[in-house]
Amino acid sequence: xxxxxxxxxxxxxxxxxxxxxxxxxxxxxxxxxxxxxxxxxxxxxxxxxxxxxxxxxxxxxxxxxxxxxxxxxxxxxxxxxxxxxxxxxxxxxxxxxxxxxxxxxxxxxxxxxxxxxxxxxxxxxxxxxxxxxxxxxxxxxxxxxxxxxxxxxxxxxxxxxxxxxxxxxxxxxxxxxxxxxxxxxxxxxxxxxxxxxxxxxxxxxxxxxxxxxxxxxxxxxxxxxxxxxxxxxxxxxxxxxxxxxxxxxxxxxxxxxxxxxxxxxxxxxxxxxxxxxxxxxxxxxxxxxxxxxxxxxxxxxxxxxxxxxxxxxxxxxxxxxxxxxxxxxxxxxxxxxxxxx
Amino acid sequence: xxxxxxxxxxxxxxxxxxxxxxxxxxxxxxxxxxxxxxxxxxxxxxxxxxxxxxxxxxxxxxxxxxxxxxxxxxxxxxxxxxxxxxxxxxxxxxx
Numbered sequence: 382x383x384x385x386x387x388x389x390x391x392x393x394x395x396x397x398x399x400x401x402x403x404x405x406x407x408x409x410x411x412x413x414x415x416x417x418x419x420x421x422x423x424x425x426x427x428x429x430x431x432x433x434x435x436x437x438x439x440x441x442x443x444x445x446x447x448x449x450x451x452x453x454x455x456x457x458x459x460x461x462x463x464x465x466x467x468x469x470x471x472x473x474x475x476x477x478x479x480x481x482x483x484x485x486x487x488x489x490x491x492x493x494x495x496x497x498x499x500x501x502x503x504x505x506x507x508x509x510x511x512x513x514x515x516x517x518x519x520x521x522x523x524x525x526x527x528x529x530x531x532x533x534x535x536x537x538x539x540x541x542x543x544x545x546x547x548x549x550x551x552x553x554x555x556x557x558x559x560x561x562x563x564x565x566x567x568x569x570x571x572x573x574x575x576x577x578x579x580x581x582x583x584x585x586x587x588x589x590x591x592x593x594x595x596x597x598x599x600x601x602x603x604x605x606x607x608x609x610x611x612x613x614x615x616x617x618x619x620x621x622x623x624x625x626x627x628x629x630x631x632x633x634x635x636x637x638x639x640x641x642x643x644x645x646x647x648x649x650x651x652x653x654x655x656x657x658x659x660x661x662x663x664x665x666x667x668x669x670x671x672x673x674x675x676x677x678x679x680x681x682x683x684x685x686x687x688x689x690x691x692x693x694x695x696x697x698x699x700x701x702x703x704x705x706x707x708x709x710x711x712x713x714x715x716x717x718x719x720x721x722x
Numbered sequence: 723x724x725x726x727x728x729x730x731x732x733x734x735x736x737x738x739x740x741x742x743x744x745x746x747x748x749x750x751x752x753x754x755x756x757x758x759x760x761x762x763x764x765x766x767x768x769x770x771x772x773x774x775x776x777x778x779x780x781x782x783x784x785x786x787x788x789x790x791x792x793x794x795x796x797x798x799x800x801x802x803x804x805x806x807x808x809x810x811x812x813x814x815x816x817x
Contacts, residue, residue, distance in 0.1 A: 388727040397727050405728055414727045440795055442734045452730040483793035535732040713793035 384417055384431050384448055401456070405539070408411060408529050408554060411671055412456035421430040423451035424711075426461035435468055436475040438536055440482035441543070445471070445535045453534055457527035463505060463520060465721050466583060467527050470495050473585040473719040474528075480714040484587035485538040491547030491587040491708030493528050494625065495557040496692055498571035501721055507559035511696025513627075514558060514591055514703070525555030551588040553643030564630040565693040567643040573690070574718040586625055586690075587717040589618060591703035596632065602639035605632045605702075607648070612704045613682050613689075616664040619656060621681075622707030623688045623716055626650065629695035629702045647686035654689075659672030690716060746810050749779035755808035756784060757800075760792035761815040768814050775812075 389404075391397045397414035401407045413419075424431060424447055431448035438445075447468070454467055474481050474493060484491055497507050508518035516522060527665045538544040546553075571582035592615070596608035613624055628636070636646060659675035661667040683689060695701065708714060746752060754775060756768045762779050765788070772784060783808055789796050792815065 384728065386730075388726040388728060390726050391726050392724055394725065397725055400727065414725060415730065417728060420728055443732050444735060449730060449732055452728045456730060480793050482795070487793065532731065534730040537732075537734070582778055605795055709793065711791075713791050 382494050384420060386420075386448060386452060388417070402558065406534055407456075408526065408533060409602060410554075412530070412538075413458050415452045415455040419502075420448065420451045423454055423459070423461045423464050424448065427451075427464035429464075429468070436471045436481075438475070438481055439539050443536055445531065449535050450531060453530040454523075454527045457526050457530050458519070458523040460505075460519070463524055463527075466497060466501065466505065466520075467524055468584045469719045470524070470528060470585055471531065471722040473583060473717040478715045479585065479587065479717050480709070481536070484708055484714050485532050485536055486543050486545055487708065488547045489589075489708045489710075490547050490549040490553075490626040491714075492550060492552035492556045493532075494552065494586040494588045494705060495525060495528065496570055496584040496586070496625075497557065497559040497581070498562065498569050498576075498584070498720075500579065501581035501722070502559040504564075507557075509559035509561035509694050513561075514552075514556075514692040521557045521559070522555050525552075525557035528557075529553060529555065545588075551589075551687045552590050558627070558692075560692050561630065561694045564633055566633065566637040567691070570690065570692050571718060571720075573643070576718065576720055581721040582718055583721060584660070584690075584716055584718040586705070587708040587714045588625065589706045589708065591627065591705050592618070594702045594704055596702075597700040600635060602636045602641045605635055605700075606641075606649045606653065609702060609704060611649050613650060613654035614656055616656065616666060618706035619661065619664075619666055619682060620710035621684055621709070622709045622711055623690065624650070624654070624683055624707065625690045625692060625705040625716070626690045627694050627705065629694065629699060629705040631700050632702050633693050643691055644686070646691060647689040650689050651681060651683060651686040653675065655679045730777035743805075749775060749781055749810060751780060751782050752809035753785060753807055754781050755785045755804045756786045757796065757804060757811055757813040758786070758788040759813060759815040760789040764792075766817045768812065771812050771814065 428448035433447040436445040505520045507520045532538045594612045659671045660676045758764045
């Protein structure tokens with residue numbers, strides 16, 4: 382089956398790069414010109430036909446085909462063999478639990494965090510170690526960017542038009558990490574979410590930027606838990622939504638050494654990540670004046686320990702973990718995991 | 723060397739088979755639906771709409787419904803009810 386996207390002729394490579402800017406088809410950075418040859422090679426690598434529908438978004442009535450995904454993947458700088466990861470992530474975003482239209486347009490300004498698990502991490506060269514949220518790794522950088530380009534070009538979430546983010550965050554350029562399963566003494570994320578350990582998987586999560594949790598000197602599991610829970614309880618992001626906690630290897634070693642299992646960590650964080658109703662009212666998180674009893678009534682972040690998702694990633698040195706709050710302030714958008722096939 | 727680049731964009735699909743609802747000339751004797759999007763103050767905005775339209779027309783009935791969450795689309799049952807029972811519907815957020 383032939384490609385069907387409209388073609389635009391330009392006089393050379395540099396002019397092509399400029400043409401994307403002029404047409405409003407970029408994220409503000411230069412893109413790789415997507416030629417029919419390149420796009421076909423991406424489709425071939427994924428074993429998809431151009432017209433295969435990858436994602437439907439009902440609110441804006443958009444159907445995104447494999448061809449359009451491949452075009453945006455080429456533009457983002459992906460390699461052809463990244464396509465299965467990108468397709469799995471987009472299919473996960475199409476799950477009704479993710480609430481795609483809300484997540485990409487809300488004033489809340491979320492980005493789609495993608496967490497990659499399984500053997501594909503090594504095959505494609507994902508970074509799960511030092512500077513895991515930072516630059517320098519093609520798979521992380523370009524797959525996250527491709528999701529943003531699809532969001533901009535195919536879902537109509539242009540800033541100021543359908544994307545009404547009040548501030549947004551830097552993860553809206555790219556936001557893709559892998560889990561450092563080799564430093565995880567417990568189960569990796571995709572196993573927690575019901576998949577086999579040998580499977581490769583993506584988990585997508587509409588979320589805020591990472592909040593750093595620096596805890597260098599406690600050297601006990603209790604200290605690590607206290608610091609993370611305090612960050613989770615901060616008023617700015619406080620809600621009954623989900624939490625992702627990306628534990629640095631140093632913190633993992635302390636927790637494991639002190640005998641903490643993953644269920645205990647999740648329970649410990651849920652139990653401590655709480656505020657009084659009085660605090661929530663004083664901070665404008667709840668309406669109304671502080672009333673008798675509010676000082677003694679506690680509200681937790683999330684609905685229970687199962688709302689705290691643990692991922693291991695980061696460099697070997699440094700007591701820096703991260704808390705990533707959900708965009709959704711309750712159940713409106715939930716993390717979704719899909720196997721990469 | 724000329725090269726051809728492919729259009730990366732997707733447009734909204736035509737709503738095949740779904741016609742735009744018949745327009746009403748006025749609201750006298752009509753049923754008005756008010757769909758509160760779920761955002762803060764949307765209900766207050768719609769209350770103003772109800773007052774204004776109520777002063778201008780002899781409304782037969784007003785149907786008020788609220789989405790449980792602003793982020794999620796209205797459930798089919800809610801939309802079906804509005805389509806079945808109302809001559810016109812106003813929806814609002816009040817952010």
